[in-house]
Amino acid sequence: MTEKPEIHTHSQTFDVLDESGVGLTGGESLLDERERALVVGAANFHALTRPGQTIRFTVLRGPQGSLPSLTDRETGAIEWEDDREVVGSVVFRSLVHTTVAAVDADGLVDLVVDVGGSEQTASAYHQLPGLAGALRRAVRFTVPVQFDALRQYRTDLVEKRYRARDVPRKAGVRIARGASATDQGRTPAVLFGIHWLELGGAERWAVETVQLAKDAGLTPVIITDRPSGHPWITRPEFDGAVVVPLTLPLTPDHESMLLNGIMANYDVRGVHVHHCTWLYERLPWLKAIRPDIPVVDSLHILEWRTGGFVDISVRVSNVVDRHHVISPQLRDYLIGKQGIPAEKVALATLANLTAAADQPAKAVAADKPFTVAFVGRFTQQKRPYLFLKLAAELKDSAPGPVRFVMHGDGELSGEVHGLRGRLGLSEALELRGPDRDVSDTLAEADVLVISSDNEGLTLTSFEASAAGIPVVSTDVGSQASLIADGLLCPRHPYPFIRTAAARIGTMMDSPEQRERWLVEQRRKSAAFAALPDARSWVRDLYRGWNS
Structure with missing residues (x-):
């Protein structure tokens, strides 16, 4: 042995x-x-x-x-x-x-x-079955901007219906004590539900909470439920944690055996759900057998087309003790639209999660090209192809020399590389992967562009403000809480490209206007940062669980 x-x-x-x-x-x-x-x-x-x-x-x-x-x-x-x-x-x-x-x-x-292959993820479009899937895939990757325009019109219709409906609820758990079938472990622990262990704003926050649990003397037990190669599984925050990356479907008996095994071997002091459908859907059962375990979740973004995790959270709200939200938009939606009691909703922002203290405003170097940057995952939500189309527009119409940096990786990486060449951007646009620090890109950038079709609040907006860089962003989610009014652009693709190109051209022609927009942006970021802080809120929560 x-x-x-x-x-x-x-x-x-x-x-x-x-x-x-x-x-x-x-x-x-x-x-x-x-x-x-x-x-x-x-x-x-x-x-x-x-x-x-x-x-x-x-x-x-x-x-x-x-x-x-x-x-x-x-x-x-x-x-x-x-x-x-x-x-x-x-x-x-x-x-x-x-x-x-x-x-x-x-x-x-x-x-x-x-263990799968090397880290490479196909987009959801590549997984669509049958002839209809092949047709949709062909249109999506042949004319991505036109395809996106149709998606946005559909989103307008779905959003209108979504705002008018109430999400159905599961009934609550009335029992005060579940019938015990397992011995309870002695090691204090937190059970986490996380989407996957790879790059993302919600995932950055989830990893932070894992470390906060360890700091509070609690062992993190982490369940993930999304297909992934989990490139972040080796991060130091997971040292000392018990990581269980599920690949589905499980056999039915293993579902209860997994949770029973966790509760029998750990003293689970609380459950924290971060965008994990599998664990959300098993909360009623968990509360039925252990109604004493407090449950919280963290919500980031409203998904108009699918309802997303906010809908799942509302549906099981009767077995969730506190909903942590990162933006006023989500707070108002849960309380005002869905009627969740205000005392169950905690607004605590991620404004201070990644951004360092504000640096002096970054002046545009007169002897260098104006640098336009994109920082984020190459996914459908982030729409990197729109940034590439914007870059092609600016390359031809900008009032001076301009260069571009795209910093990220993801399922649309192949499309990004292909469009870069087809749009004639091979010399003007630099691609950077996750092996480079984002701070390097922000140090070079004169403006950051966010082309997403939906967001909660982007952490990169806070980071750009701290680095002294104005942000041009689609007017989605709670981005208006952070971005200067004049730099908010329409969500629809062609209006976005026209508006963003015009605003960046104005910055190049008028450093004074660029500075005014940055001052407004920093003022909004400072007001947002004055709201309750998520790190402090969770730190106090976990300390209470381990007291």
Whole structure:
């Protein structure tokens, strides 16, 4: 038998007995750090759902762009696709104990987990099935701006209907004490529900709360439910946490076994949901068996086309104790439109989450091209193709030399690279990935452009204000709380391009007007920063849970 694992993240739930090529306990491994962390996450899940049992993983690696398979039903099959490479195997024993049912700890459970390919995610359009999906995909990637114009007209119609309706609610939980079937663990913990472990504003806040839980002496137990290669799974904030990256669908019995295993092995002091559908939908059951556990969620953005996480939160509001919102728009929607009691809604902003103290306003260098920047994920929501069209417009019409920087990565990365060449921007536009610091880009930028079709509040707007850079933004979400009135642009694509190009041209011609817009923007940011701070609110919440 090998020594117990050195990595704290998995020694809480399992003990490695034998391994070949996997290297979870340290030393040589054929897996990289991210892949090892994914295997640890899978082992956490199977240890929690198979208490006391001995489990053997056969570990596969998929081709580039394939997603992990760690916890879903397919892990029980001992056959796989021809393009999968066998990396190694690992045998471990679950250290989890539960009295929820009699468990036969003898024998061996054989499972196959797949860490997927390298970090590359196909867009949702590439996953649309059938002829209709192929047609929609062809139109979307042939004429993206025209396609987006149609999407925005549809959004106008859906938004009008959305504002007129009430979200249905689940009934509440009336019992004061659930019937106990499991022993409760002794290690104080917070159960987190997170979308995925990759770049995003909501994810940055979720990672911050994981660290705050650790600072408060609570062990973070983290469930994610979205398909992803989880590039952030190796971040230091997750050291000492128990990470369980779900790949769905689970077998039905594993759903309760997972939550029972967590509650039997940890003293769960509270639940914090960050954009995690799986955990949201299981809150009524959790409250039925443990009504004493407080539940909070964090909400960022209204989704007009789908309802999004705000709708899910409202639907299960009867089993959520506090709704944390990051903007006045969300507070007013929950209280004013959906009738949620004001005392259940906590407005606490992310204004101070990433931005440092304000730097002096950045003057435009007279001897250098005017630099226009985009910072964000290359996703449909952020509409990077609109920034590229804006860049092409400015390249031809700007009143002086201009250059462009796009800083990000994501599912539309291929489209971004292709459009850059087709629009004649190869020399004028620089692409930067997540390996570069955003602060470097902001230090070079003369204006930041946000072309999103929806937002809550962008953290990059706060960062730009602190760096002394004006922001041109679509007038979506609560962006009007931060952006100078004259720099708010229509959401529809062609009006956005015309308005943004005109405002940037004005900045180039009139440094004085650019300065006035920046002063207004900083005044709005300062007023917003004076509102309650999310970091302080959550810090006090967690301290209360661990008191």
